[in-house]
Amino acid sequence: MKAEKIWMDGKMVDWDKAQVHVCTHALHYGSGVFEGIRAYETESGTAVFRLKEHIDRLFNSGKILKMVIPYSKEEFRQAVKDTIKANKLKSGYIRPLIYRGFKELGVSPFKCPVNCTIAVWEWGAYLGEEALAQGIKTKISSYARIYINSTSQKAKICGNYVNSIFAKMEAIEAGVDEAILLDTNGYVTEGSGENVFWIRDGVIYTTPTATVLEGITRDSIITIANDMGYQVQEKYICRDELYISDEVFFSGTAAEVTPIREIDNYQIGEGKRGPITENIQKKFFDIAKGKEDKYLTWLDYI
Numbered sequence: 001m002k003a004e005k006i007w008m009d010g011k012m013v014d015w016d017k018a019q020v021h022v023c024t025h026a027l028h029y030g031s032g033v034f035e036g037i038r039a040y041e042t043e044s045g046t047a048v049f050r051l052k053e054h055i056d057r058l059f060n061s062g063k064i065l066k067m068v069i070p071y072s073k074e075e076f077r078q079a080v081k082d083t084i085k086a087n088k089l090k091s092g093y094i095r096p097l098i099y100r101g102f103k104e105l106g107v108s109p110f111k112c113p114v115n116c117t118i119a120v121w122e123w124g125a126y127l128g129e130e131a132l133a134q135g136i137k138t139k140i141s142s143y144a145r146i147y148i149n150s151t152s153q154k155a156k157i158c159g160n161y162v163n164s165i166f167a168k169m170e171a172i173e174a175g176v177d178e179a180i181l182l183d184t185n186g187y188v189t190e191g192s193g194e195n196v197f198w199i200r201d202g203v204i205y206t207t208p209t210a211t212v213l214e215g216i217t218r219d220s221i222i223t224i225a226n227d228m229g230y231q232v233q234e235k236y237i238c239r240d241e242l243y244i245s246d247e248v249f250f251s252g253t254a255a256e257v258t259p260i261r262e263i264d265n266y267q268i269g270e271g272k273r274g275p276i277t278e279n280i281q282k283k284f285f286d287i288a289k290g291k292e293d294k295y296l297t298w299l300d301y302i
């Protein structure tokens, strides 16, 4: 993973020189907020998928963590596009990060500056190409999703991801691809970096957003599925409802639409990508690659 330039506080810096001080507040306490965005190659050039919504969520995350961001949303949006151009990126991943830098170390972030960076790089399927076609194996994590009053689920805060790291390490060491976390009451929440959908008798379900990140792919899928004529409902469920679902899949910027073929050694449906998942996945990729006029407003061309 490497590209040429990284945008740092308004300047394009060589990839290898994009460094921070070891006393950076965020390095010690996780006091940063970030985004994960994808750009796709289309017939009319590179397009960023739902850039506006990602920048809105980034700024909301900053607001929740009480950061005064020294750029407007429009400036940030332009900086994302400039970074893509500077790296001649055709398709890949975009990682804006706004973090508390170095002034003094102590838990209070208020005296530390708010620094901003944007990195981009070429990136294929997060869980592998085969995962998109065949589905992945998952397990219910022994780690509960962070309790709703412990931090914020609406904000994509760096420190929150220690919870995801524990769940992901446990999943990998157990020989599966990804974890599904329950909340402290035992209700299904999400993956370490993905929202979860399940399908029973033709109806598509997903979790309400109170206990999970408001995924932008999740929102896209709800819109796409409704437009395709599927019924979509939000529902709190326990793990066993996933075991007996006809199809289960993850959604996320990195994971895109990844079918789940196994959870805790239970085969899901036929043990492969299900037909509704396949329909939605195909539509999602067609939209992201600019092949569906109806959704062109979701694309920001470079």
Ligand code: PMP
Binding pocket: 036, 164, 190, 191, 192, 193, 194, 195, 212, 213, 214, 215, 216, 217, 218, 251, 252, 253, 254
């Ligand atoms: N949940 C978590 C915990 C995530 O990190 C992500 C990735 N940002 C998602 C869900 C999916 O969100 P999105 O579709 O906006 O990428």
